Amino acid sequence: MTSLVEKILNGDEKSAARLISKVEEENSGAYTALSRLLPHTGKANVLGITGPPGAGKSTLAGRLAVAFADSGRNVGVIATDPTSIHTRGAFLGDRLRMKNAEKKKIFIRSMAHRGYPGGLAKAAAGAMYVLEGLGKDVIIFESVGAGQSEKGLFLLCDTIITVFTGDYGDEIQLLKAGLTEIGDILVVNKADKPGAEEAKKDLEAFSSRVNTPGDWHVPVLLTRADSGEGIEVLTDAIKRHWRFVAESGKKEQKKKEKLGLLFIALLKEEFWQRTQKRLKKNRLFKDVLSDVRSGKTDPYSAMQKVLDSLGTTNI
Ligand SMILES: Nc1nc2c(ncn2[C@@H]2O[C@H](COP(=O)(O)OP(=O)(O)OP(=O)(O)O)[C@@H](O)[C@H]2O)c(=O)[nH]1
Ligand SMILES: [Mg+2]
Known part of the structure; x- marks a missing residue:
């Protein structure tokens, strides 16, 4: 692991990909490397792109990655996908939408939504630290x-972009989706x-209501991710x-919060x-579980019994 960490710090992307795989597998050596x-x-600077399926998130991520790389930044992309089949860190769909970014040799890593016992956010946090170790300054x-795992994931980001499309419908639907708030x-x-x-217009009406004076004014922008219009x-x-977050001291505050949450x-x-x-290995647990299933014991008393047997009631 020592040499792997050194290689990553020297910018070796293959080693970074290997460590991310170990993080995904929850290999305990990976934790030592991460620390x-x-x-x-x-x-x-960490940027999150969210929004409903098919809104153009990957296409936009690819465009932004290229734009930041062209301006001299060292960019890495982490895409999490709820549906695609995960094959060695690559999704066909993401690759297709981020062709330009791939051509520029931008590091792109895909992570499946399912299959992380410790949760996607934790795996993604690990991947983020690996990319930072690699020297990426825009992630x-x-x-x-949607879902709980997203909330954890977006805690990692300095800035969140929510992507909609015109066919998403009226304001009520936007509010219902709960996406506008983040x-x-x-x-x-x-x-x-x-x-x-x-x-x-609907989104502007919404954002002018949530904007508070002195705070960040949420802009609403039109883009065409396929042609690149509006990207600048x-x-x-x-x-x-990013400047606002840095100047308001929120970046430092968030960094501390992030570490605390990750620790928990x-x-x-x-x-x-x-x-x-x-x-x-606990015989009593098996017995109690079968008692709960057959209705002999209620789940509350069962929990107490098992905790007593493990000696963890007073933790
Ligand atoms: N007409 C039009 N099509 C676009 C635009 N941006 C992206 N698309 C197309 O929309 C489709 C979906 O784009 P993606 O970038 O895969 O969308 P996504 O939000 O990442 O999709 P999921 O990850 O599957 O949720 C693709 O066929 C894109 O080529 C645009 O501005 N205009
Ligand atoms: Mg996508």
Whole structure:
């Protein structure tokens, strides 16, 4: 692991990919490597792109990755996908949408939504630290905005872009989706399609209500990710938000919060995994579980009994 960490710090992408795989497998050596990488992290600008399926998140992520790389930044992309089949860190769909970024040799890593015992956010946090260790100073996360795992994931980001399209419907639907609240920048992509202007107006009406004086003003922007229209305005807004986050002291505050949350997530998972191992060998647990299933014992009393037997009631 020592040489792997050194190689990553020297910019070796193959080693980075290997460590991310170990993080995904929850290999305990990976945790040691991550703790060695941590002192080299915390400076990158982390961007999250979320929004409903098919809104153009991957295409937009690819465009932004290229735009930042062209301006001299060292960019890495982490895409999380709820549906695709995961094959060695690559999804066909992501590759297809981020062709230009791939051509520029931008590091792109895909992670499946399912299959992380400790949760996607924890695996993604590990991947983020690996990319930072690698020297990436702009990290772009793409993810569908739904579910608990997303919330954890977006805690990692300095800036969140929520992507909509015109056919997403009226304001009520936007509110229902709960996506508008988490965006620092709202984007209506597919500006070439009908309804885009109306969606922009609806979103502006929404964002003017949630804006508080002195705080960040949430911009609503129109883009065409397929042709690249509107990308420059979007990158300007992103850079403005990064400055805002840095100047308001929120970046430092968030960094501390992130570490605290990660620590709790790690502990929770380790506790549970170790407890599960103990429970597998615990005769009483099996008996109590079957009693609960057959209705002989209620789940509350059963929990107390098992905790007593493990000696963990007073933790
Ligand atoms: N007409 C039009 N099509 C676009 C635009 N941007 C992206 N697309 C197309 O929309 C489709 C979906 O784009 P993706 O980038 O894969 O969307 P996504 O949000 O990443 O999709 P998921 O990851 O599957 O949720 C693709 O066929 C893109 O080529 C745009 O501005 N206009
Ligand atoms: Mg996508």
